[in-house]
Amino acid sequence: LGEFAIKKTNHLNPLKKINEEIHTFAALKQKEIDELKKLETFRKEFVADVSHELKTPIFAAQGFVHTLLDGAVNDKNVRTKFLKKAAKSLDGLDALVQDLLTLSQIETGDIKMKFENIDLYNLCLEAIDQFEQRAKAKGIEIQVAKPEKMIIVHADWLRITQVITNLVSNALKYSNENGQVTIRFEVGKKSVTTFVTDNGEGIPKAHLDRIFERFYRVDKSRSRERGGTGLGLAIVKHILEGHKSKAEVQSVPGHGSTFSFKLPLAKLDSRSTESSA
Ligand SMILES: Nc1ncnc2c1ncn2[C@@H]1O[C@H](COP(=O)(O)OP(=O)(O)OP(=O)(O)O)[C@@H](O)[C@H]1O
Ligand SMILES: [Mg+2]
Structure with a gap:
């Protein structure tokens, strides 16, 4: 019986150890999953924000250009005014895309700081x-x-x-x-x-x-x-x-x-x- 008891504890110990390792591993993986979920939410929000910000100047420019095509182009006063407004929207769009590029390049490390x-x-x-x-x-x-x-x-x-x-x-x-x-x-x-x-x-x-x-x-x-x-x-x-x-x-x-x-x-x-x- 004594021999059996020793064998049993020897068996139990490694099992306990493996059990602990599994728990640690599971906790680690859960943490990674939580991190990934957070990143995914962040990514979704980011895409939604970017789309929203891009849409505003694009819609504005589109509106002016279509109004021009629909006949406003023949009115000399309106023509210049609308073209200027369309240009302003497109300049804004350009600035926005520049900012987004800068941000993403810094984040991905594509821009190395030149000290x-x-x-x-x-x-x-x-x-x-x-x-x-x-x-x-x-x-x-x-x-x-x-x-x-x-x-x-x-x-x-x-x-x-x-x-x-x-x-x-x-x-x-x-x-x-x-x-x-x-x-x-x-x-x-x-x-x-x-x-x-x-x-x-x-x-x-x-x-x-x-x-x-x-x-x-x-x-x-x-x-x-x-x-x-x-x-x-x-x-x-x-x-x-x-x-x-x-x-x-x-x-x-x-x-x-x-x-x-x-x-x-x-x-x-x-x-x-x-x-x-
Ligand atoms: N000097 C300041 N005085 C008051 N509010 C400020 C000042 N600087 C920033 N803010 C506030 O912080 C916000 C974020 O500033 P940030 O420069 O990031 O964006 P923005 O100026 O709105 O747009 P962008 O800089 O992209 O053209 C601003 O919208 C504004 O509400
Ligand atoms: Mg600003």
Whole structure:
């Protein structure tokens, strides 16, 4: 009997072990299944969002072109007006597709960040150039605070230009007439924080966590009329992730918002100072 008992426990032990392994394995697989389900829901939502966003400008352009074909083309005044409207919709469509491509390329890793030592103040000055007219038309002043010493960061010039562009574009878009947009820098030992501040409408607290999601807009109806798709900040987030950094936001509704992000200062030897000066 004693012999039998020993045999039995020897048999039981491996069984118990196998049982435990099966349980662990099942739990792991369940976790993977849950992850996949989440991804699938996300993918479905994404496709629905993209289709919806594409449809809007396509329908608009289609409407104008068909009205022209149906006879409006003979009316000289209407002709130009409708063509302009169709062109505007198509430009919007183009911008949307560009944003989608950028996002997907960054996500799939097709865009490799090209790190080099860059002058951050110069980058900002160049980036805001494109907004001169838009700012003037709205009576908004854009200022870049000149740093005491040259700030050289280790970053991708094109991508960080895109970050500044998207942040300043928002600052302008969500500000009132005669607003003020400021870019300033805070230099630390190893990194520099860039702040983009506006005194516009601000963002209610409940939305702050979500504005970096794709297609997320605080006020869908109002931002539609201002032409936003909700991709700008998602792109900002991804580019900064590529720099091992992230965007922060502080906002007081009715008073304005400040977006900020950190970049590492370049480790400069005498040669690289010369070359970037
Ligand atoms: N500076 C800001 N002031 C107030 N609200 C802002 C500001 N920046 C972003 N938001 C809010 O966050 C939302 C998401 O911004 P995001 O830049 O991603 O999209 P968008 O500006 O609507 O469209 P897109 O940038 O794709 O043209 C905006 O719709 C707006 O509601
Ligand atoms: Mg935007």
